[in-house]
Amino acid sequence: MQTTLRFSTAGSVDDGKSTLIGRLLFDTNGAYDDQIEAVRNSKVNRSGRELDLSLLTDGLRAEREQGITIDVAYRFFATAKRRFRIADTPGHEQYTRNMATGASTSDAAIILVDAIKGVSRQTLRHATISSLLGIEHLIFAVNKMDAMDWREDVYAGICAELRRHCSRWPGARLHYLPVSALDGDNVARRGGRAAWYNGPSLLDLIETLEISPAPAPFRFPVQYVIRPGDGFRGFAGRVASGTVAPGDTVAVLPSGRRATVRGVHTFDGPQPAAHEGQSVTLILDEEVDISRGDLISLDRARPELSRHLEADLVWMAEEPLDLNFPYLLRAATRELSAMVSSIHWSLDPATGEQLPAHTAQLNDILRISLETTQPLAFDPYSRCRETGSFILIHPRTNRTIAAGMIVRGRPQQDQKDARLAFDLGPVTPGERAERYGHLPAVVSSPNPDLLERQLFEHGALVVRWPSAPPPGLESTGAIIIAPGGLLVPEHGALEFLENAGILIRRENFKSGEGI
Amino acid sequence: MLSGHLDQLEAESIHILREVAASFAHPVILYSVGKDSSVLVHLARKAFSPGKIPFPLVHIDTTYEYPELIEFRDWFVSQIGARLIVHINEEAVAAGTNPYALGTAKCCSLLRTRALVEGLEKLGADAAIGGARRDEERSRAKERVFSFRNRFGQWDPKDQRPELWNLYNPKVDPGESMRVFPLSNWTEFDVWRYIEREEIPIVPLYFAAPREVYVRGNSLIPVKANVRPLPGEQPQIRLCRMRSLGCTPCSGAIESDADTVPKIIDELFLFRRSERENRVIDHDQDGSMEIKKREGYF
Numbered sequence: 130m131q132t133t134l135r136f137s138t139a140g141s142v143d144d145g146k147s148t149l150i151g152r153l154l155f156d157t158n159g160a161y162d163d164q165i166e167a168v169r170n171s172k173v174n175r176s177g178r179e180l181d182l183s184l185l186t187d188g189l190r191a192e193r194e195q196g197i198t199i200d201v202a203y204r205f206f207a208t209a210k211r212r213f214r215i216a217d218t219p220g221h222e223q224y225t226r227n228m229a230t231g232a233s234t235s236d237a238a239i240i241l242v243d244a245i246k247g248v249s250r251q252t253l254r255h256a257t258i259s260s261l262l263g264i265e266h267l268i269f270a271v272n273k274m275d276a277m278d279w280r281e282d283v284y285a286g287i288c289a290e291l292r293r294h295c296s297r298w299p300g301a302r303l304h305y306l307p308v309s310a311l312d313g314d315n316v317a318r319r320g321g322r323a324a325w326y327n328g329p330s331l332l333d334l335i336e337t338l339e340i341s342p343a344p345a346p347f348r349f350p351v352q353y354v355i356r357p358g359d360g361f362r363g364f365a366g367r368v369a370s371g372t373v374a375p376g377d378t379v380a381v382l383p384s385g386r387r388a389t390v391r392g393v394h395t396f397d398g399p400q401p402a403a404h405e406g407q408s409v410t411l412i413l414d415e416e417v418d419i420s421r422g423d424l425i426s427l428d429r430a431r432p433e434l435s436r437h438l439e440a441d442l443v444w445m446a447e448e449p450l451d452l453n454f455p456y457l458l459r460a461a462t463r464e465l466s467a468m469v470s471s472i473h474w475s476l477d478p479a480t481g482e483q484l485p486a487h488t489a490q491l492n493d494i495l496r497i498s499l500e501t502t503q504p505l506a507f508d509p510y511s512r513c514r515e516t517g518s519f520i521l522i523h524p525r526t527n528r529t530i531a532a533g534m535i536v537r538g539r540p541q542q543d544q545k546d547a548r549l550a551f552d553l554g555p556v557t558p559g560e561r562a563e564r565y566g567h568l569p570a571v572v573s574s575p576n577p578d579l580l581e582r583q584l585f586e587h588g589a590l591v592v593r594w595p596s597a598p599p600p601g602l603e604s605t606g607a608i609i610i611a612p613g614g615l616l617v618p619e620h621g622a623l624e625f626l627e628n629a630g631i632l633i634r635r636e637n638f639k640s641g642e643g644i
Numbered sequence: 645m646l647s648g649h650l651d652q653l654e655a656e657s658i659h660i661l662r663e664v665a666a667s668f669a670h671p672v673i674l675y676s677v678g679k680d681s682s683v684l685v686h687l688a689r690k691a692f693s694p695g696k697i698p699f700p701l702v703h704i705d706t707t708y709e710y711p712e713l714i715e716f717r718d719w720f721v722s723q724i725g726a727r728l729i730v731h732i733n734e735e736a737v738a739a740g741t742n743p744y745a746l747g748t749a750k751c752c753s754l755l756r757t758r759a760l761v762e763g764l765e766k767l768g769a770d771a772a773i774g775g776a777r778r779d780e781e782r783s784r785a786k787e788r789v790f791s792f793r794n795r796f797g798q799w800d801p802k803d804q805r806p807e808l809w810n811l812y813n814p815k816v817d818p819g820e821s822m823r824v825f826p827l828s829n830w831t832e833f834d835v836w837r838y839i840e841r842e843e844i845p846i847v848p849l850y851f852a853a854p855r856e857v858y859v860r861g862n863s864l865i866p867v868k869a870n871v872r873p874l875p876g877e878q879p880q881i882r883l884c885r886m887r888s889l890g891c892t893p894c895s896g897a898i899e900s901d902a903d904t905v906p907k908i909i910d911e912l913f914l915f916r917r918s919e920r921e922n923r924v925i926d927h928d929q930d931g932s933m934e935i936k937k938r939e940g941y942f
Contacts, residue, residue, distance in 0.1 A: 133649060200801060202785040203778045205831045212649060214829060226806050233808035352662040357695035365691070367659040367810075396690035407651070408658035408691070421666050445806045459811055462666070520811045527815035529805045 134335055137216040137231035137238045137264070139255040144241040145272045149310035150204065150217055151182025153332065156317030157206050160185050178311060201231045210336045225258065225492040226445035229532055232259050233518070236340045237266035239331070244273045244283055244307070248290045250479035257478035260298035261441055261494065261534065263514060266338055268304045270331060274323070275309040281325040297481045300511070304334060345513045346430035347371030347379075349403075350461035351423045355410055363394050363410035364419055369461065369515030371427070373411070374402040378428040381419055382506035387428055388413040422463040424506040424516065432506045432516060435538030438499045442469070442489070446523070446530035450489035453558050456530070458501060460519035466502040467521070470557045473497065498539070500559050510534035561606030562633065565590045569603040570631045571614035580622050581610055587623060587632070650838050654687065657826040659810060660789060661691040664771050664824050665698050667814035671771035672764070675701035675728070677717045678889045679846045680775030680827060683835055686844050687826060689724060699773070700727040704763055706755040707737050708870060708891035716847045731763030743893050744872055752894075761797035764821060771814070771822045779831045789828050795819040833912055840905040852885040852903045863896025
């Protein structure tokens with residue numbers, strides 16, 4: 130049985146995207162009679178045809194009223210050859226985050242181009258985002274060919290323009306075809322109106338697309354430890370990539386400890402192996418300390434491990450990016466605190482230009498450096514989507530504010546001096562906090578000598594200042610004992626500073642706590 | 645690679661269920677006793693094997709449930725050794741809430757939506773796992789797998805958290821909660837094929853049998869004590885089955901002779917009408933499912 134083809138659809142407002150999907154559903158019997166009757170009886174019909182097929186997919190009331198698609202909608206249909214899942218994503222620029230959402234789980238993207246208007250900024254934007262998210266097939270459907278009298282030169286001109294941009298979508302396979310969603314030509318069936326077009330219909334194309342993800346070594350993010358109390362101890366998770374079998378030696382990251390797989394448990398009995406995509410429970414031969422968030426890999430093909438990452442980031446929040454603010458990072462089953470330490474550039478997805486940037490606004494796409502409080506085991510996104518992707522969550526609002534794709538890690542050791550500053554960038558507040566074990570602060574005490582000694586013995590970077598400290602001194606990351614600072618009691622000073630969130634215990638760096 | 649389509653769906657759902665168990669303090673499974681719920685509970689057994697399901701099953705009993713459903717519920721729960729919690733909006737029941745006096749929209753809002761939001765609040769549930777599928781209804785097509793609910797249990801479809809890859813954001817503050825839908829990517833076909841493959845027991849009402857019904861257009865409303873006939877309406881015996889289970893006055897059966905799961909699957913190929921068509925509550929106002937969902941309905 131062939132696997133489901135998951136594709137996303139994207140296009141600008143009025144490109145006819147909803148109509149195209151409605152057409153696919155209608156012509157493959159993917160819509161039920163009562164749903165079609167509901168469309169027929171609707172007060173709205175913007176199509177100029179008997180049935181406004183766009184109404185089959187525009188789900189929310191606001192959308193039907195405004196005639197736009199404001200959120201990702203998932204549809205399912207099947208033909209005799211294959212099953213399909215459509216992630217129907219909005220065309221408006223302000224909903225680009227939803228487009229990235231739909232693209233993140235898709236194998237192919239259908240990008241609509243309006244034959245009347247030609248290639249737009251949105252067309253290029255969508256192709257770039259789809260490519261960035263690792264979609265293997267980009268299908269440019271040049272729609273509304275009926276309104277251009279199926280002129281071959283119109284279609285050829287659009288294809289030529291798209292080909293001029295194609296170097297910006299490396300790794301993606303490109304497909305082009307002329308369609309009319311309104312009339313159904315070249316959608317689910319070949320249309321007779323363009324004698325010059327010899328290619329497949331859209332449905333022919335997606336029924337036969339080959340999905341061939343690059344093979345990756347065994348990766349298993351631990352989700353949950355199952356210990357029913359009878360001595361059974363298993364590590365539950367879904368195989369992100371590769372295969373493992375009893376007898377294989379595995380490594381547990383980030384600790385690096387080794388173990389041997391003793392068994393692959395499922396409800397339906399023990400399995401001879403665990404393959405990519407399967408949800409299983411692994412049993413290991415020894416009592417290794419493993420918990421949620423750990424990544425199990427084959428020992429001979431370990432993932433990278435680093436606290437310093439370079440990544441592409443899609444900013445998804447209304448609020449701007451705060452450099453050096455500790456966001457919560459979620460990668461596979463791991464949660465960590467992470468800061469964006471620098472922005473290399475902001476990508477204009479329409480032109481491909483890399484622009485300087487100091488912050489990010491909603492829908493911006495950035496190349497960034499990221500720093501985590503603890504080492505993260507990962508693979509580059511291009512090699513494994515599951516272990517190369519992450520989201521950032523704002524710790525205060527709990528919102529998902531960004532999606533990231535790891536490009537590479539940046540090793541900290543063995544740097545030649547000349548390249549040190551270039552590769553690692555300036556020392557960041559996060560690095561200081563991790564090294565010193567505290568955040569910068571200005572404090573005062575009834576017994577400053579004692580406090581200074583206590584902090585020094587604790588390993589803190591501590592300085593005395595006789596008057597109000599000058600601005601900028603705090604950027605050293607030091608705890609400054611100076612008049613007018615936060616009053617620390619003489620007894621239990623360290624505990625007080627811990628409760629105030631200034632001193633950070635190393636173990637506090639676990640599970641998203643800490644800086 | 646996973647061989648079959650059902651294996652792929654199963655693995656995805658198990659992954660989601662385990663994420664819930666790992667991320668929330670007081671998760672519950674909303675167990676409506678329907679076929680999708682039965683699949684959901686089966687998947688939860690698989691996800692935590694050889695351990696038990698680490699969350700209770702919560703049934704929101706509208707008091708207009710089919711007696712066969714209640715009987716099946718109690719049998720099934722004891723079979724698998726799960727913990728069952730039943731919640732009823734007692735206040736509304738005491739006030740005599742019924743669809744005839746209040747209309748279906750209001751009745752549903754009180755006995756289903758209100759009861760659900762209240763029940764979850766009472767249990768202090770921070771996550772409620774449901775069997776809803778995206779292919780069921782237009783507004784459900786837009787639902788996230790992890791769908792955030794504010795302090796009032798309400799859904800804001802215009803302000804959903806982006807959900808990428810299989811990275812779910814489970815963060816909620818006290819009082820807020822998450823609805824989680826492990827069957828999001830399943831279709832009605834998938835559910836039936838899975839029931840067949842895994843031999844999952846379901847409420848007998850899904851199978852065709854001669855039943856006493858009131859015939860109302862395309863809907864056959866089974867005769868029950870709390871179902872009022874329309875003026876002049878006489879019960880008739882029809883060979884029929886339920887395609888979707890709701891409250892007795894508000895869900896209709898379809899004419900069918902499919903009395904086994906394979907026959908039901910064969911029948912599905914012939915269907916030209918959607919699964920929830922005979923659920924009155926989906927059609928009592930324009931965009932009615934979306935309105936109910938905003939208020940807190942599943």
